[in-house]
Amino acid sequence: MLKCNINGVDLEVPEGTKLIEAFLKAEQKIAHYCWHPGLSVAGVCRLCMCEIEGNPRLQIACNTEVQEGMVASNQSEKVKETVRWGMDFHLINHPLDCPICDQAGECGLQEQYMEYGQYTPSMAHAKVKKRKVVSLGSKVVLDSERCILCSRCVRFTDEVTKTHELGIFNRGDKSEIGTFHDKPLENKYAVNTVDICPVGALTSKEFRFKQRVWYLKDEKTVCPGCSTGCSVKVYHNQEGLFRVKPEYDAEVNEHWMCDEGRGVFDWVNRQNRQSYSVNAENMEKPSSSELKLILTAQQTVEEYESLFEYLKSSNKKVEVYYWKNNPDKFDDFDNLLIRGDKNPNTKGLLETAVKHDITLNPFSGFDGFESFEGDIWFILPENKAVYPLYEQYVEKALKLENNLTIFAVPKVKVDKTKKNISILPLKTYFEKDGHFLNFNGLKRQLKPGPLQVSSALALNEWVSFVKSDDFGDQVDLLSKRKSEGFRKKNEMTQTGGGL
Amino acid sequence: MSVEVKRKDQNQSWLLPSVLSGMSLTFGKMWGNLFNRKKMPTLNYPEEKYEYGPRFKGNHVLTVKKDGSLRCTACMLCATNCPADCITIIASEHDNEEVEKFPIHYEIDILRCVFCGFCEEACPVDAIRMGPEWQSPALNGGSFVYDIRHLAFRSELRGGIESRLDDAERHKAGI
Numbered sequence: 001m002l003k004c005n006i007n008g009v010d011l012e013v014p015e016g017t018k019l020i021e022a023f024l025k026a027e028q029k030i031a032h033y034c035w036h037p038g039l040s041v042a043g044v045c046r047l048c049m050c051e052i053e054g055n056p057r058l059q060i061a062c063n064t065e066v067q068e069g070m071v072a073s074n075q076s077e078k079v080k081e082t083v084r085w086g087m088d089f090h091l092i093n094h095p096l097d098c099p100i101c102d103q104a105g106e107c108g109l110q111e112q113y114m115e116y117g118q119y120t121p122s123m124a125h126a127k128v129k130k131r132k133v134v135s136l137g138s139k140v141v142l143d144s145e146r147c148i149l150c151s152r153c154v155r156f157t158d159e160v161t162k163t164h165e166l167g168i169f170n171r172g173d174k175s176e177i178g179t180f181h182d183k184p185l186e187n188k189y190a191v192n193t194v195d196i197c198p199v200g201a202l203t204s205k206e207f208r209f210k211q212r213v214w215y216l217k218d219e220k221t222v223c224p225g226c227s228t229g230c231s232v233k234v235y236h237n238q239e240g241l242f243r244v245k246p247e248y249d250a251e252v253n254e255h256w257m258c259d260e261g262r263g264v265f266d267w268v269n270r271q272n273r274q275s276y277s278v279n280a281e282n283m284e285k286p287s288s289s290e291l292k293l294i295l296t297a298q299q300t301v302e303e304y305e306s307l308f309e310y311l312k313s314s315n316k317k318v319e320v321y322y323w324k325n326n327p328d329k330f331d332d333f334d335n336l337l338i339r340g341d342k343n344p345n346t347k348g349l350l351e352t353a354v355k356h357d358i359t360l361n362p363f364s365g366f367d368g369f370e371s372f373e374g375d376i377w378f379i380l381p382e383n384k385a386v387y388p389l390y391e392q393y394v395e396k397a398l399k400l401e402n403n404l405t406i407f408a409v410p411k412v413k414v415d416k417t418k419k420n421i422s423i424l425p426l427k428t429y430f431e432k433d434g435h436f437l438n439f440n441g442l443k444r445q446l447k448p449g450p451l452q453v454s455s456a457l458a459l460n461e462w463v464s465f466v467k468s469d470d471f472g473d474q475v476d477l478l479s480k481r482k483s484e485g486f487r488k489k490n491e492m493t494q495t496g497g498g499l
Numbered sequence: 500m501s502v503e504v505k506r507k508d509q510n511q512s513w514l515l516p517s518v519l520s521g522m523s524l525t526f527g528k529m530w531g532n533l534f535n536r537k538k539m540p541t542l543n544y545p546e547e548k549y550e551y552g553p554r555f556k557g558n559h560v561l562t563v564k565k566d567g568s569l570r571c572t573a574c575m576l577c578a579t580n581c582p583a584d585c586i587t588i589i590a591s592e593h594d595n596e597e598v599e600k601f602p603i604h605y606e607i608d609i610l611r612c613v614f615c616g617f618c619e620e621a622c623p624v625d626a627i628r629m630g631p632e633w634q635s636p637a638l639n640g641g642s643f644v645y646d647i648r649h650l651a652f653r654s655e656l657r658g659g660i661e662s663r664l665d666d667a668e669r670h671k672a673g674i
Contacts (some may be wrong), residue, residue: 096573097599099572099574099576099623099624100572100574100599100600125673126672126673127673132596132597132599133596133599189666207592208592209573209591209600212574212575212579214579215575215579283643
């Protein structure tokens, strides 16, 4: 460990720490663009200037390693003046199209200009015009005018994905970010470049112009897209969910996430959900003593626990079927984040089943079900897109004559005159409490966000309803429940409303 | 509880002088208005309408560019700044890459609006103004929600109000 002093704060840092990391560790403000904790050091923006005792010239903090007894500061007028001018140089060719730019509101340039800007620009010449709205493949749009050439995205494709698509072309003030001959940027992690872009040069096609970022609130949760279980932030407001961004997690995903995982919020939105229960009174009747249960590995450990406990405590003859989507691809891995097992909780399901001594029979269609007379519980997967046989199985299930209960997140179209089928809406990963176990058994805790469908319950809550005597009353109460926790549109911007 | 009744004093019981003075004022004004109508302070609404100055903050106008398209870039600062939350905008990608973003839906619920003028102040591109019009009668609730057609191209605006900002000129000047 090395001792150093940052702006008068004494601290100890491990060997090899960069000075900028020491600054951030000491909770001191320091301007920076090009430095990113997940990437190598480029030292091109020249904004993280600091004064080191014994050194006559200012140094950049991102490319200077901390030495024993180093005393550094960025409080002097000399440093502030340098940063102000550095900022002014960045803005020489930056267009003033913040109203159009999607990054406005979370833009590094806006934030740092407020803090370190020179409010009277000294540039007398016209701005250099560059290309706008260049489509880089199906996910990313480039605006090279807004780019400040921090090279974060270039380093990302070089170091993290190792696909080397992006580069800086031309020289001087004609320099531009781009791909060779505008070839599409089609790697599986391309949208991470949008996240790390400190300005609005790279924007995501999916999110573009959907919402202004200040209307969105974020909720930290876990991505249910595959068994990796990346930490993510889900951005939402009263109109629904809009985007997913990665959250730093040293154990799993560090700073990144895959593009596939950014699309897994669609099924949470109200318009795609089963929003009411059908024939819920069926659950009250004394049903037969035999039960077949079909489940997937998309529920939380808590839900499996209470479900299996219920099955064990009831005096029913129970058979549990485990529906795997693509068992042959379960062990695929692309050496970064994406895994072939598209269920977040396979490990959790298997462990809980062993714990409660439940045998999981493989599910492969309703072939053996014709002669079966008892009840069937069918727990549909949340993310139906990764289940290729989803439509087919649901269709077959709806034709069954048994007393069938479907627990569903996606909409299920059912003939309401068929009294043997009841459908109960489930909560999604975004709304329920609980945890997943990822591929190596790490606990991934979910955090309940605002309810999107008021009548939805998690599986363990449904089970506790079934256990209790007054199921019907409980469901009635549920239908009167209001969706709560939605944010008013201008809640953030109009605090207090004082003039 | 007893109520004390005030007796009229002697002067008040002489009604005729005050009636006559009142009548003389009324008829004086009447003859004055009949023979000198220019000085009459009231208007024959709705045939005659009072016109406020251009700085009056009345009904909203969306300005247009030289080519007649909307000036608004759908940045939503007006909607953000609106204390009555009466502006709804849906943005979309424009085919022309120099325009890039434009509103496909812009609505003002004029019954919610408090005419504070914050939208006008927030607008970075002179796209929304509050004009001198002050009447907004309508037959049903739906017609109080003004859409783009009403805000930018209603017949009173005679083809739209042109914004003083010109993108092409700004582009040439290197802004």
